[in-house]
Amino acid sequence: MSEFRAAVIGTGGIARTHAGYYAKTDRVELVAGCDINEERLNAYCDEHGIDQRFSDHETMLAEVQPDIVSVCTWNPTHMEMAIAAIESGAKAVISEKPMGDELGGPMDAVALAQERGCHFVVHHQTRFTPGYNATREMVADGAIGRPVSIHWRSGGGLLNIGSHLIDNYRWIIGDPDWTDVLGWIQRDTNRFERGSYAEEKTHALIRYGGDEMILSIDLEDGVKYKQFRLSGPDGVINFDREQAVLVNSEGAHEPRSSAQPSFLEELLTWIDGGPVHRNVASQALITQQIMMAIYESARTRSMIVPPYEKRESPLEEMILAGELPFEGEPYDCRRPDALEYALKQRGMA
Numbered sequence: 001m002s003e004f005r006a007a008v009i010g011t012g013g014i015a016r017t018h019a020g021y022y023a024k025t026d027r028v029e030l031v032a033g034c035d036i037n038e039e040r041l042n043a044y045c046d047e048h049g050i051d052q053r054f055s056d057h058e059t060m061l062a063e064v065q066p067d068i069v070s071v072c073t074w075n076p077t078h079m080e081m082a083i084a085a086i087e088s089g090a091k092a093v094i095s096e097k098p099m100g101d102e103l104g105g106p107m108d109a110v111a112l113a114q115e116r117g118c119h120f121v122v123h124h125q126t127r128f129t130p131g132y133n134a135t136r137e138m139v140a141d142g143a144i145g146r147p148v149s150i151h152w153r154s155g156g157g158l159l160n161i162g163s164h165l166i167d168n169y170r171w172i173i174g175d176p177d178w179t180d181v182l183g184w185i186q187r188d189t190n191r192f193e194r195g196s197y198a199e200e201k202t203h204a205l206i207r208y209g210g211d212e213m214i215l216s217i218d219l220e221d222g223v224k225y226k227q228f229r230l231s232g233p234d235g236v237i238n239f240d241r242e243q244a245v246l247v248n249s250e251g252a253h254e255p256r257s258s259a260q261p262s263f264l265e266e267l268l269t270w271i272d273g274g275p276v277h278r279n280v281a282s283q284a285l286i287t288q289q290i291m292m293a294i295y296e297s298a299r300t301r302s303m304i305v306p307p308y309e310k311r312e313s314p315l316e317e318m319i320l321a322g323e324l325p326f327e328g329e330p331y332d333c334r335r336p337d338a339l340e341y342a343l344k345q346r347g348m349a
């Protein structure tokens with residue numbers, strides 16, 4: 001018998017990555033799955049040899065009492081599931097990103113996990129990539145001096161991809177507090193992304209004391225950048241997920257990469273009493289605050305400074321107030337059945 005029994009809520013695409021983590025250690029056995037879609041539930045459970053199958057997460061948590069719970073459902077449901085898992089007595093919860101599409105649920109879930117001693121992490125797994133970690137080490141060693149600056153461009157939506165990029169940048173520069181945010185968004189169709197309201201374009205300036213991040217998402221249709229550049233007064237680091245190259249007055253240096261443990265290994269070490277996991281949910285909560293501050297800045301046309309604790313989504317507020325007029329029918333740019341679910345939840349179906 002394994003030491004820990006794990007269960008997955010939401011047996012779609014990313015749940016396969018979680019199953020892959022569990023399959024690589026004999027300390028954890030994946031014993032239960034839950035999904036509202038029977039076909040996806042059975043396909044996943046057949047693939048991973050899981051007998052205990054549920055269509056309702058509350059029933060699963062009560063009957064199985066898992067030690068570790070993976071929350072792999074659509075965006076707006078993550079914190080409801082995480083809170084239920086923490087309340088059921090789970091030792092650890094791995095929630096998918098983004099934590100949600102507002103701030104109230106994430107704040108409540110982090111507070112509850114701290115109160116109950118639950119090891120609550122968010123799956124911003126790119127904190128484990130060798131290239132980002134080599135960059136982080138060079139920044140910490142003062143290789144390019146301070147303050148540092150990045151213009152990080154990508155596609156795929158603020159909550160979806162911005163949550164990774166903001167989290168990655170905070171990791172690379174040492175998880176600092178943010179000091180102010182300026183945000184701009186555009187939304188002129190009725191767009192959703194895996195169940196959440198989504199904008200079409202985002203541009204933001206996020207500052208951390210002197211360090212800064214300029215974030216541009218979806219400014220060019222379909223373009224996904226894979227190479228990034230971090231600048232400082234004494235040089236630049238050109239990096240991707242695999243490696244990082246320092247360029248300074250001496251020229252271009254040898255590429256570096258920094259091997260890391262696995263996401264799950266670090267979680268088990270934390271449960272064993274070791275250091276807190278790098279993806280502890282209180283870090284993801286800061287990313288969630290920054291994303292909501294971007295929306296709030298766009299809503300109020302002003303600079304947002306912490307503390308930022310507004311529970312509701314400023315994006316939703318703008319849409320419902322008619323401040324972002326759109327044309328056309330609602331659509332989900334990733335999962336059509338997530339749209340149906342989102343509209344039902346909002347009483348709009």
Ligand SMILES: NC(=O)c1ccc[n+]([C@@H]2O[C@H](COP(=O)([O-])OP(=O)(O)OC[C@H]3O[C@@H](n4cnc5c(N)ncnc54)[C@H](O)[C@@H]3O)[C@@H](O)[C@H]2O)c1
Nearest residue numbers: 010011012013014035036037040072073074075096097123
């Ligand atoms: N960390 C990463 O790099 C990464 C990569 C991909 C997706 N994700 C995140 O994972 C989440 C899921 O994305 P996906 O691409 O796997 O979606 P998906 O549609 O493939 O899977 C989600 C599953 O959740 C199920 N579900 C929805 N509501 C449910 C409920 N109330 N109870 C039980 N099951 C429910 C759906 O039926 C579906 O099978 C998203 O929030 C996404 O942002 C993260």
